[in-house]
Amino acid sequence: MPQTFSVADAVELAVVERSGFVESRHAGSAIVLAPDSTISVQLGDTTTPILPRSSLKPLQALACLSAGAPLEGERLALATASHSGTDRHVAVVRDVLAAAGLNEDALACPVSWPLDQRTRDEMVRDHAESSRIRMNCSGKHAAMLLTCVTNGWDTDGYLDPEHPLQVHIRDVIERLIGEKVTATAIDGCGAPVYGMSLLGLARAIHRIGNSSERSPFALHRSAGTMVRAVRENPWTIDGPGRADTIVIERLGVFAKGGAEGVMVMVAPDGTTVALKMLDGSGRAATAVALRLLERAGALAASDVSDAMNMLPLSVLGGGTDVGAIRPAF
Structure with missing residues (x-):
């Protein structure tokens, strides 16, 4: 059975400290x-x-662009997003679907409540129901559907790994990571997700984050446009008060977290970090990635500390801060 690296091959990346006692440790690779x-x-x-x-979403969105999907600005940024399902997010997803001549019934992602608590509370008060368009991956799915319509591909079964859309996406991913994918699995949203080395993922994100819109290569021009769209619309990729949005707004990095403790970031100078928490917890991933960029000289220590003060890193005891989740180095 294909599997990721073992505990013996991981290193301690973060600790959880409570009242001066190290209560938990997060191991992984970076x-x-x-x-x-x-x-x-x-x-x-x-x-x-x-x-x-x-964290694969920027690669998938870039593949949609390379297949001719007419995405730009906040629509393009939302194609890379794990959004929090606010009304603003949903309005953009509907715009992308409308451009494809489709409605939210075409989405094949699961029904979900929004991640944004305020929006969820408002929906409950209004007796609204959960829906596919509120699912945090609906922007990616809408972009995939628009890509299918643009190319005359059938929108039914667009998540099948052998559908022309997914075959194209896999080909672009392999070009970017510089290796063949080692496994095909099904992500939580129903789309294919591929096994690759952390080095390969870092290589791909580095290429995307360092691409220029003036490049002679179309894929690089598209990547540069996509990164600019995310940096100009940081609210799209996550949501109000959420980690990826905070660090993009505060530090100008290109950041994309993934489930099971994955994180990728590109600093404004092009320095790139990719990491995986072996236990699958993402609660320390943003902080570890930021400190690694700081150690590399890509971000100022004071700026990183300011951004980290806005992240949910406090450990509470009786409603009072008694410790913190912090990088182990």
Whole structure:
């Protein structure tokens, strides 16, 4: 059975401290690529495959662009998102579906309540129901459907790994990661997700984050446009008060977290980090990635500390801060 790296091949990346007592430890692997793409830091096993989960979304969105999907601005940014399901997010998803001549019934992602608590509370008060369009991956799915319509591909079965859309996406992913995918699994939203090394994922995100809209290569121009769209519309990729949105707004990084403790970031200077928490918890992933970028000289320590103060890293005791989730280095 395909599997990720073992506990023996991981390193301690974060700890949870309560009242001066280290209560829990998060082990995993991480890699940092310098702006010139050379490896500057390598912690743990970075060659055994992982499943990137939603950190794969920038690659999937770029593949949709390369297949001719007419996406730009907030529509393009939302194609990379794990959004929190606010009304603003949903309005953009509906715009993308309308551009494809479709409605939310075409979405094949699961029915879900929004991740944004305020929006969920309002829906409950209004006796509204959960829906596919509120699911955090609906932007990606809408982009996939628009890509199918643009190319004359059948929208039924668009999540099948052998559908022309998914075959194209897999081909683009392999070009970006510089290796063949090692496994095909089904993500929580129903779309294919592929096994790849953490090094391969870092390589792909580095290429995307360092691409120029003036590149002679179409894929690189599209990647540059996509990164700009995310940095100009940080609310799209996550949501109010949520980690990816905070660090994009505060630090100008390109960031995308994924389920099971995956995180990728590209600093403004091109330094790139990719990491995987082995226990699947993402609660320390953003903080660890930021500190790794700080250690690499890509972000100022004061700026990182300011951003981390806005993240949910406090450990509470009796309603009072008594500790913190923090990087282990």
